[in-house]
Amino acid sequence: MSKEQAAQHRDAAQAEQGDGAQLGTGTTAEAEEAVIPELVIISGMSGAGRSTAAKCLEDLGWFVVDNLPPALIPTMVDLGARSQGNVARIAVVVDVRGRRFFDNLKESLADLADRRVKRRIVYLEASDEALVRRFESVRRPHPLQGDGRIVDGIDAERDLLRELRGDADLVIDTSGLNVHELRAKLDAQFAGDEEPELRATVMSFGYKYGLPVDADLVADCRFLPNPHWVPELRPFNGTTEEVSNYVFNQPGAKEFLDRYAELLQLIAAGYRREGKRYVTIAVGCTGGKHRSVAVSEKLARRLSGAGVETVVVHRDMGRE
Structure with missing residues (x-):
């Protein structure tokens, strides 16, 4: 090798090292700027409102991916982390349409936990009656019913999702909710830039229609006289001043509210210590x-x- 060729070879090597150093510097800077995005996994029963939930989060500025195979969730988080903060919040819809990949969900969740990714699971469900009614109204089969009935597909899906429901951070029963009420519940959980310490849903219900399945706490108001039996109050509801005054003028009503509010403060403090951020309080008559x-x-x-x-x-x- 001539001296000229050796010099050219040396210069090329130095240039290559320089390029490598620059690449390494860029990679380090990129790593320093990487921000792991917040992740919400939306799942639950087909027909329970997953699409509505996804659209709601999208309207709130979340980057939403529908029907992403669970094995690709960590990859999606990595891509968000490389966006230099442009994709700070990701919502992923996972359901039985991707049932071939569903077994990978547990491994993906474990991977996210090892990497300390902040993630939440929102699980939407509804009663069999409500789900059957919704599928029949749109004249579509259940994804898992095969040659059977809609209820067969619903039963199969409940079994498949049972463990995921147990791991959910937020369970919402949409049986009695319309689209606007579901959006209101999700807005309350995800709209704020800064998460409050605790978020609560207070839900009134009628015992004759069954207990809310997503209730964390249940209070019974049937010990109070029923305005239904007062003819002039029967047409109104509890949001009106007339009915509210009647209820809280009954013996024990104000004391019940005071004591129960005090009890909830005690429970809320415990929830905060345990890291529980959502609570549904059902109040029934x-x-x-x-x-x-x-x-x-x-x-x-x-x-x-x-x-x-x-x-x-x-x-x-x-409903009456």
Whole structure:
């Protein structure tokens, strides 16, 4: 090799090293700028409102990916981390349409936990009756029913998702919710830039329509006289001043509200210590129109005054 060739070879090597150093510097800077995005996994029963939940989060500025195979969730998080903060919040819809990949979900969740990715699981469900009614209204088969009936597909899906439901951070029963009420619940959980310490849903319901399956706490107002039997109050509901005044003028009503609000403050403190961020408080009466509605409204105001972000849902009001 001539001296000229050796010099050229040396210069090329130095240039290559320089390029490598620059690449390494860029990679380090890129790593320093990488911000692991917040992740929400939306799942649950087909027909329970996953699409509505996804659209709601998209409207709130989340980057939403529908029907992503679970094995690709960590990859999606990596891509978000490389976006230099442009994709700070990712919502992924995972359901039985990707059933070939569903077994990978547990491994993906374990991978995310090892990397300390902040993730939440939102699980949407509804009663068999509500799901059958929704599938029949759109004349579509259930994804898992095969040659059987819609209820066969629903049963198969519940079995498949049972473990995921147990791991969920937030369970929402949409049986008695319309689209606007579901969006209101999700807005309360995800709209704020800064997460409050605790978020609460206060839900009135009627015992004759069944207990809310997503309730964490249940209070029974049937010990109070029923405005239903007062002819001039029967047409109204618990949001009106007339019914509310009637309910809280009954013996024990104000004391019940005071004591239960105090109990909730104690429970809320425990939830915060345990890292629980969402709670659904169900308040029931016979029909879910008068007593439970009035108490729910007052209770929600108490919780809001105590610094708990609260949304009120009247599940059965108007069903009679």
